[in-house]
């Protein structure tokens with residue numbers, strides 16, 4: 001659990017929860033049969049969200065529900081990921097944090113400043129099923145190579161869904177100060193990202209996933 005959810009897979013810091021913060025739990029379980037799963041949830045320490053927290057949480061929830069609704073055999077998980085990325089982009093546009101054509105933004109990878117990881121992965125006999133064999137073999141195949149684009153390269157599984165697969169759908173929105181500063185200094189995607197507006201969100205982190 002962490003109060004710095006923008007840091008992925010944080011460990012034990014014994015922080016005291018303070019009013020106004022969000023707390024994130026990325027947790028899992030394993031059965032005696034070794035089947036494992038994980039889930040991440042974010043709560044407001046105060047028991048209710050501020051308006052700003054609520055707005056971001058809702059966008060992540062919308063992306064998650066869109067991903068769940070899209071799941072069906074025959075769908076490439078890559079396309080589920082891109083769908084969630086578009087929902088997140090549209091939400092951030094509605095808050096004035098991004099601007100431009102949604103398809104162009106997602107194609108460019110600019111949204112990955114806020115959603116820097118993949119939509120999800122298979123679960124099974126490992127929390128990232130078959131991870132040790134290599135995602136190259138389990139999540140990708142010939143003709144569907146892993147992207148090198150920031151964000152998309154972290155998608156653990158892009159391949160087509162088949163009956164019997166069990167997937168996680170875990171989008172997120174992050175405002176990572178170090179990454180925002182670096183991209184801003186490098187002038188990355190200034191046509192799509194409203195950097196000045198991000199000042200009010202710095203350190204604010206991922207929501208429902």
Ligand SMILES: [Mn+2]
Nearest residue numbers: 038121168170
């Ligand atoms: Mn996961």
